[in-house]
Amino acid sequence: MWSGRILGAFILTLLSGPALAGSFGDTYWGGIDSQNVSNKDVIGSSSVFNISYVDVWRTNGGNQLHVVIHTGYAGKPGTSAALGTDYGSLFFTSVANYSPIPPSSGGQYNNDVYQKNDWTYAVSGLPGSVALYKIDAVKSDLSCSSSCGTQEYIYNGTNTHVAKSYTTMDGGKIIMSNSKGDYDSGSGGANNDIFRQGQAVQYQKGQNEAAAYTAGMSVSASNGTITYLINDQHTLGDTFAMSWAMTCANDVFQRVVSVPGPVVGAGLPGLLAVITALWAWRMRRRRETVSISAA
Numbered sequence: 001m002w003s004g005r006i007l008g009a010f011i012l013t014l015l016s017g018p019a020l021a022g023s024f025g026d027t028y029w030g031g032i033d034s035q036n037v038s039n040k041d042v043i044g045s046s047s048v049f050n051i052s053y054v055d056v057w058r059t060n061g062g063n064q065l066h067v068v069i070h071t072g073y074a075g076k077p078g079t080s081a082a083l084g085t086d087y088g089s090l091f092f093t094s095v096a097n098y099s100p101i102p103p104s105s106g107g108q109y110n111n112d113v114y115q116k117n118d119w120t121y122a123v124s125g126l127p128g129s130v131a132l133y134k135i136d137a138v139k140s141d142l143s144c145s146s147s148c149g150t151q152e153y154i155y156n157g158t159n160t161h162v163a164k165s166y167t168t169m170d171g172g173k174i175i176m177s178n179s180k181g182d183y184d185s186g187s188g189g190a191n192n193d194i195f196r197q198g199q200a201v202q203y204q205k206g207q208n209e210a211a212a213y214t215a216g217m218s219v220s221a222s223n224g225t226i227t228y229l230i231n232d233q234h235t236l237g238d239t240f241a242m243s244w245a246m247t248c249a250n251d252v253f254q255r256v257v258s259v260p261g262p263v264v265g266a267g268l269p270g271l272l273a274v275i276t277a278l279w280a281w282r283m284r285r286r287r288e289t290v291s292i293s294a295a
Helices: 002-016 267-294
Strands: 022-025 051-059 064-071 087-093 121-126 129-134 151-154 165-167 173-176 200-204 213-220 225-230 239-246 252-258
Touching: 022 252, 051 239, 051 252, 121 200, 121 213, 200 239
Parallel strands: 087 200
Antiparallel strands: 022 051, 051 064, 064 225, 087 121, 087 239, 121 129, 129 213, 165 173, 173 200, 213 225, 239 252
C-alpha cells in the first residue's frame, strides 16, 4: 500500500513540480559587421545590447515552451539608451533546416547572414500582444542586381544579396536589421549608425494570416529578462534552432538548443515513459510480495 502511495506522490511531483531549465550561452556573432572589428560580438554598449544567455524549458506535459532571454536590453526600448531600436521577433526552425553560412575562422559564424527560408516559425509582436506564426516560403527573387520592386538590397563591403525585407507567399514579411529604418550601416547609411546588417530581426504577419498558436511575452528590466511562453503543443519539438535580436542586431543570439530531459526534454512521451517504468517497478514489487506470502 505504502509503495503505491509513494509512487503516486512521486508522479504528482513530476507533474506539478518545477521543470528543468537548460541554459545556453551566446556563441553567435553573425556577418556584415560594418565596424570592421573581427573579434567583437556586441556592437555598441555592452551594458545595453549584450545578450548573455538563454534559458529554455517545457511545462504542461511538454505542450508549453518557455524561453527566457537574459540581456541588458530588457526595458530599454523607448529610452535614449535603445537609440531608436526595439524588440525583435523570436525565430525558430528545425535542426535539419538550420544551415548558417560557415565562419571564415573560429566558431562565431562571422560570415552568416539571413538566407531565404532560414526560419519557419516566429513569435511576432510586442509585450502584451504576441503569437506564434508559421512563416510561409519566401517569394522574393534574389537574382536581381540592385532591387526587386520594394525588395531593395543592401550593399556594403562583403554583403551579397541581402534584402531589406523578404515577402512570404502568404503576405508576411521578414524584416532585416536596421537602425530607425536605415538598413545600411555606417557611412553608407542615411543615419551613419553602426550595427550588424543582414540579420532577420522581425516577422510581420500577412494581412489575413492567422496565428498558429498563442503566446505571451513579458519584460523585466530589473531582472534583465525577456520571457516568452509559447503554447506550441510541442510542435517545435525539444531540439531546434532559434534566433533573437533587437532590431539593430547589435548582438544576436542564434544556435541550436535542447530542452533538458528526460521527463521535460522528451515532452509528454518522456513523462509517460517514466511513469510506465515506475508502474512496472511497483507491479514487480507486488508480485514479489505475493510470492513471499504464498511461500
